[in-house]
Amino acid sequence: MAQATDIGAAVPLRRSGRWNQRTFAPWLFLAPGLLMFAIYVLWPIVQSVTLSFYDWNGLYNRDGAFTGTFVGLANYRELMVDPAFETSLWNNLKWLVLYMLALPAGLFIAIFLNQTVRGIRLYKSLFFFPFVISQVVVGLIFAWFYAPNFGLFYLLTENVFGQGTAILADPNLVTYGIIAAGLWPQIAYVMILYLTGLNNVAPDQIEAARLDGARGWRMLWYVVLPQLRPATFIAVIVTVIGALRSFDLVSIMTSGGPFGSSRVLSYYMFEMALGEFGFRMGYGAAIAVVLFAIMMVFISGFIWKMWRDERER
Amino acid sequence: MFPRPIQAASQPAQWLYTLALPVALLVWLFPLLGVALTSLRPASDLAQGNYFGMPSGIAWENYAYIFTQTPIGQYMVNSLWVTVPTVIGAVALSLMTGFALAVYGFRGNILIFFLFVAGNFVPFQILMVPVRDMTLQLGMYDTWYGLALFHIAFQTGFCTLFMRNFIRALPFELIEAARVEGVAEWRIFWFIVLPLMRPAIAALSVLVFTFIWNDFFWATVLTQGVDSQPITAGLSSLNGQWIAQWHLVSAGSIVAALPPVLMFFAMQRHFIAGLTLGAVK
Numbered sequence: 001m002a003q004a005t006d007i008g009a010a011v012p013l014r015r016s017g018r019w020n021q022r023t024f025a026p027w028l029f030l031a032p033g034l035l036m037f038a039i040y041v042l043w044p045i046v047q048s049v050t051l052s053f054y055d056w057n058g059l060y061n062r063d064g065a066f067t068g069t070f071v072g073l074a075n076y077r078e079l080m081v082d083p084a085f086e087t088s089l090w091n092n093l094k095w096l097v098l099y100m101l102a103l104p105a106g107l108f109i110a111i112f113l114n115q116t117v118r119g120i121r122l123y124k125s126l127f128f129f130p131f132v133i134s135q136v137v138v139g140l141i142f143a144w145f146y147a148p149n150f151g152l153f154y155l156l157t158e159n160v161f162g163q164g165t166a167i168l169a170d171p172n173l174v175t176y177g178i179i180a181a182g183l184w185p186q187i188a189y190v191m192i193l194y195l196t197g198l199n200n201v202a203p204d205q206i207e208a209a210r211l212d213g214a215r216g217w218r219m220l221w222y223v224v225l226p227q228l229r230p231a232t233f234i235a236v237i238v239t240v241i242g243a244l245r246s247f248d249l250v251s252i253m254t255s256g257g258p259f260g261s262s263r264v265l266s267y268y269m270f271e272m273a274l275g276e277f278g279f280r281m282g283y284g285a286a287i288a289v290v291l292f293a294i295m296m297v298f299i300s301g302f303i304w305k306m307w308r309d310e311r312e313r
Numbered sequence: 314m315f316p317r318p319i320q321a322a323s324q325p326a327q328w329l330y331t332l333a334l335p336v337a338l339l340v341w342l343f344p345l346l347g348v349a350l351t352s353l354r355p356a357s358d359l360a361q362g363n364y365f366g367m368p369s370g371i372a373w374e375n376y377a378y379i380f381t382q383t384p385i386g387q388y389m390v391n392s393l394w395v396t397v398p399t400v401i402g403a404v405a406l407s408l409m410t411g412f413a414l415a416v417y418g419f420r421g422n423i424l425i426f427f428l429f430v431a432g433n434f435v436p437f438q439i440l441m442v443p444v445r446d447m448t449l450q451l452g453m454y455d456t457w458y459g460l461a462l463f464h465i466a467f468q469t470g471f472c473t474l475f476m477r478n479f480i481r482a483l484p485f486e487l488i489e490a491a492r493v494e495g496v497a498e499w500r501i502f503w504f505i506v507l508p509l510m511r512p513a514i515a516a517l518s519v520l521v522f523t524f525i526w527n528d529f530f531w532a533t534v535l536t537q538g539v540d541s542q543p544i545t546a547g548l549s550s551l552n553g554q555w556i557a558q559w560h561l562v563s564a565g566s567i568v569a570a571l572p573p574v575l576m577f578f579a580m581q582r583h584f585i586a587g588l589t590l591g592a593v594k
Contacts, residue, residue, distance in 0.1 A: 022417065025498035029413035033406035033469045034425065040466030041432040044443035051442060058446070112337070115319045115330070125581060126338055129345070132577045134527035136545045137566045140552060144351070144559055145344045150364045152347060184344075189588070196589040198315060206315050224315045234589075241434055248529040252549060269438040274445075274534065281442050288438035299434045303427050310423065 045292070052076070052286040058279040068282060075286035084260055085287065088268040091175050092244065092294070095264060098179045099186060099243035103235055106190025107228075111220075113191075114198045124195060131188040139252030142181035143168065168254055171261035178249050178262055186242050190235045197231030198224075233305065240298045244291065265291040352376070352563035359560055375564040379551075384539045385565060388547030389572075394457040395464065395532075395543050396525045400518050402465035403472050407517070408510060410469065411476025412502050416488060426477060433470030437530050440467075445534050460535045460543070464528070468521050475590055479513040480506060516587030519580040523573040544569045 052075055056068030079085045113124050130138065146153045148166035158164035167177035201224055209223045225232070247266040250256060256263040256271060263271070265287055271277055273284030319330045339346070351364075355372040363369070379385045414426050444463055445454070453459030483506065491501050532546035542550070548569050555561045577584050 021498050023419070026413040026417035026419050026422075029409040029502070030425065033410035033473065036406060036462075036466035037429060037432060037469050039447075040444060040463050041435070041440060041470065042428065044440040044447075045435065047443035048439045048441075058442075111316055112333075114314070114316065117319060117331070117334075120334075123334055123338060125578065127341060128577075128585075129342065129574070132523060132573050133345075133570045134529065134545050134573070136527075136529050136548055137570045140548070140562055140566045141344045141348050144348055144563070147557075147559075150362070152343075152365075192585060193589055196585070201315055203314055210317075219315065231589075237434075244436060247437070248545075251529070251533075252552070266436060266438050270441070270530075270534075273442055284438075285442055288436065288441065291436045292439040295434065295436050299431050302434070303431055306427070306430065307423075 048285045048288055048292075051282055052289045054282040054285075056281040058273075058281045071282065075283050078283065079286055079290065084263060084268060085265075087260060088263045088265045088287075089290075091262065091264045092246075092291075094175055095179055095182070095243040095246050096240065098176070099183065099239050100236075102183055102186040102190045102239050103232070105183070105187045106235065107194050109187065109191045110194035110198055114195060124192075128188050128192050130185040131192070133185065135182075135185070135248035136252050138181055138185055139249045142177070142184075142249075143253050146177055169258055171258050174254055174258065174262040178246075178253050181253065182242070182246055182249050186239060189238060189242075193231045193235045193238075194228065197228040201227045237298065237302055241295070244295055265294075348563045348566055351559055352567050354560055356558070356560050359558075372560065375560045376568070379561055379564050379568065383551055383565075385544070385547065385551065385568060387539055388542060388544040389568070391457060391536075391541055391547070392526055392543040392545075392572075395460050396522055398458070398461045399464040399468060399525045400521045402461070403468035403521050404514055404517050406465065406469045407472030407476045408507070408514070409502075410473045411480055412506055414473065414477045415480035416501075416506075426473070429470045429473040433467075433474065441534055448535055455536050455538055455541050457541055460531060460541070463531060463535065464525050468524065472517050472521065475517055475587065476510070476513060478590070479510065483509055512583065512586070515580060516583040519576055519584045520587040522576055523584075526573050 051068070053070060053072060054068035055071045055074070056066070059067055061067055109127060113120065113127060145151055146167045148154055148164065148169065154164040154166060165173065167173045205223060205227070206219070209219055214223060245266060246264050247270065250262055250264055250267045251270075254262045256267050269284045269287040269291065272280045272287060319327055322330075347365075350368075351359075352375055353371050353373070354363075354368045354375075355370055356375075358364075358366075358368055410429070414422055414429075448454050448459045448463070451459070453462070487505055488501055491505055496505075526543075527545060528543070529545040529549065532543045533549075536542045536546060539547070548565050551565055552562055555565075
């Protein structure tokens with residue numbers, strides 16, 4: 001921004017119309033996009049927060065009046081004692097923690113593939129493949145992989161332990177099964193971030209460290225990883241968002257079951273607002289607000305870092 | 314370069330690496346390969362429990378079946394109707410917002426920029442009830458344009474981040490020189506900046522195409538019938554009907570995955586450039 005203002009001052013203003021044009025032009029360019037974004041993203045956030053203090057079934061009167069009733073903090077109080085909410089929250093935590101495995105795994109594959117041999121580009125693309133596929137398809141693929149009696153995973157456990165595990169039917173394991181499915185494309189994403197990062201690691205520093213006798217782990221930890229920090233930062237952000245957005249896989253693979261044991265906040269919110277439990281819009285909105293608050297912690301961190309980078313420029 | 318180039322390693326290590334590559338890839342894509350093979354397996358094989366043995370034939374009829382007996386073709390068309398306008402809309406809007414935020418230093422610039430960035434990360438659920446309600450009120454529920462309008466608005470957040478950073482990296486002297494010549498601002502946008510934006514437009518187009526094609530949540534929230542449901546939601550409802558008919562589920566999955574995969578391979582470099590934005594200083 002500093003750059004733009006400096007230049008604005010340096011250029012002589014030939015006519016006052018020019019100055020006016022430059023004052024209004026940004027707002028005209030911004031208007032359509034900002035308007036759409038405000039209507040569909042910013043305003044609904046405010047509405048959802050408001051709605052979380054209401055009890056509403058999603059309907060309107062015949063004359064179009066809102067039928068909700070203000071209940072204050074009742075929705076949030078109910079959340080505190082709702083066992084399904086507690087399960088969802090715990091599962092979200094599991095997602096968050098275990099999703100972080102995508103970082104070391106992605107880095108490992110990136111290092112493995114960061115060579116210049118014949119056909120390596122095709123290998124990189126094919127390793128990246130899972131990320132391009134819809135999560136619906138990933139969910140179906142893993143449902144097939146986990147399927148009882150004939151699924152590959154089931155057969156594998158049967159061979160190893162003598163008894164097959166139908167992971168999606170086991171309330172204690174189901175969430176881990178879904179997380180594993182989610183990690184597959186997520187690792188691919190992190191891998192591509194690190195491959196790009198590794199491509200830009202300063203070769204002279206590596207050579208210098210090599211001359212100083214740094215090898216393997218020490219080289220990775222003290223020389224390479226510090227240079228990969230931008231990639232790591234982006235990878236953490238997209239992984240956290242991916243973990244908290246986990247809706248598709250839960251919906252496709254288990255619909256939150258068995259017995260609601262694989263619910264996460266995003267799915268539970270959907271169930272409450274639009275699912276078979278009736279249209280509890282206010283209660284759903286309260287769940288969404290909790291999820292939003294959790295996400296906000298990470299969003300603020302991201303914005304804070306961007307703000308710092310902007311000022312450094 | 315890190316790690317040390319394999320060419321510098323011993324001969325056996327090089328052989329090992331050459332061998333490890335395809336093996337690792339096979340393991341990595343194993344679930345996908347399994348599904349691809351299952352999609353070509355005759356139903357009779359599955360019925361007899363022949364899941365992984367030699368198939369008794371290649372069953373192209375699985376694909377013929379899903380295209381003739383289920384509305385999967387319609388779902389694909391619906392997906393295109395949502396995806397293509399979204400790509401055009403989001404790219405067009407963000408070219409303008411990105412230009413405004415990159416070129417002009419006005420009050421609130423950075424605040425608006427951060428609003429776009431932050432909005433891009435919010436959980437969908439916080440938008441769900443109001444957006445669905447608004448779409449219903451406007452009579453756009455269960456239509457391709459109701460879904461596309463939301464997607465355009467939401468994707469504008471990410472696209473603005475991308476475009477703004479891209480424009481800031483352009484040589485500012487071009488704009489400065491044009492201003493000295495007295496060129497109008499919109500002409501600077503149209504004739505000077507826009508022609509330089511081709512790589513950014515290409516990168517965002519493939520990315521947005523993939524994101525929207527693969528979207529499931531909003532497809533579920535804003536559409537419901539065969540006439541407007543995109544492939545992701547359609548596949549999910551077909552999956553409900555095809556209980557345990559894995560040859561059909563597999564064929565459907567492959568069909569649904571194909572367009573973004575083709576897009577990715579056709580525009581790989583742009584795709585990765587878009588995705589790894591910010592991964593390098």
